[in-house]
C-alpha cells in the first residue's frame with residue numbers, strides 16, 4: 001500500500017522488543033503490504049517490521065529466495081521461531097537495509113529451519129540452506145533486536161556509526177533543500 005522509509009541504525013526503534021501478532025486481520029495484511037512495497041523499493045531480499053518502526057513480530061522474504069515462483073508474493077513469517085540450525089557453518093558478507101552500503105562478514109549456520117504463521121494464522125515450516133538460511137536467521141535476529149553491528153568489534157562499530165550518521169545528516173539537508 002505504501003513504501004515507508006527504512007529505519008537506519010543507530011535508531012532505538014531497531015532495538016524495541018517485538019510483540020506477537022494475535023489477530024490475523026486487515027491491519028496485519030496492511031503491514032505485510034507495506035513491508036513488500038518497501039522491500040522492493042530498496043531491492044532487499046527480506047525485511048522485518050521493526051525496520052519500518054513497527055514492533056509486530058513479522059518479517060518477509062523475497063519469493064524466489066524462499067523457494068517460490070518469481071511471480072509469487074513475498075513470504076510472510078509471523079511470530080517466527082528458529083526450530084533447527086546445522087552444526088555446519090557458513091561465513092560470508094551480509095548487508096542490511098538498515099545499514100546502507102555496509103557489508104559485514106557474519107558466521108551463520110549453513111542450514112536453518114523456521115516455524116512461523118502465514119497471514120491467515122496457519123503454521124508452516126520452511127527449511128533453507130546457504131543464502132536462504134542466512135536471510136531467515138538475519139531477519140529473525142531483527143525481531144530480537146540483534147543487528148549487524150553486534151557482530152563487529154567496538155572500533156568497527158564506531159566507524160559504521162560515523163558513516164551512517166553522516167549519511168543521515170546529508171539526507172536531512174538534501175530534503176531541506178528540496179522542500180525549500
Ligand code: NI
Nearest residue numbers: 095096097098
Ligand atoms: Ni536487516
